[in-house]
Amino acid sequence: MPKMKKGDLEKFRKAYKPGHKGEIMISMGTCGIAAGGDTVYRIFEEELKNKGLENIKLKKTGCLGMCFCEPNLVVKLEGMPEILYGNVDEKAAHSIVSEHVIKKNILNNYVIFMPSKDTGMNIFKD
DSSP, X not given: OOOOOTTHHHHHHHHOOOSOSEXXXXXXXXXXXXXXXXXXXXXXXXXXXXXXXTTEEEEEEOOOSOGGXXXXXXXXXXXSOOEEEOSXXXXXXXXXXXXXXXXXXXXXXXXXXXXXXXXXXXXXXX
């Protein structure tokens, strides 16, 4: 295997274009799981599969530091602001897929944090 040269990694990152149009990160720390995060994760798995949304990556993440509103998750979709949803139950999980992911409508009743467009703020950096 050839050795990488300085700058090769950056060239690779620029050339690599994943097929995903977005991702959903579900908080699966102890507090998230205790609040039902594992059930919410399974619902998202099923919904994304059943609706043919293979271009949305589903991820488990550790605690997001928002224990007061577990289960919580972050939705990042191409062309939309990143949204932190909290107190996500089974009904909300189904609604997030059908309304936010498919129809591009933000569900204000579950929003914990949404960055303002004018600040360019992005707290969920890659």
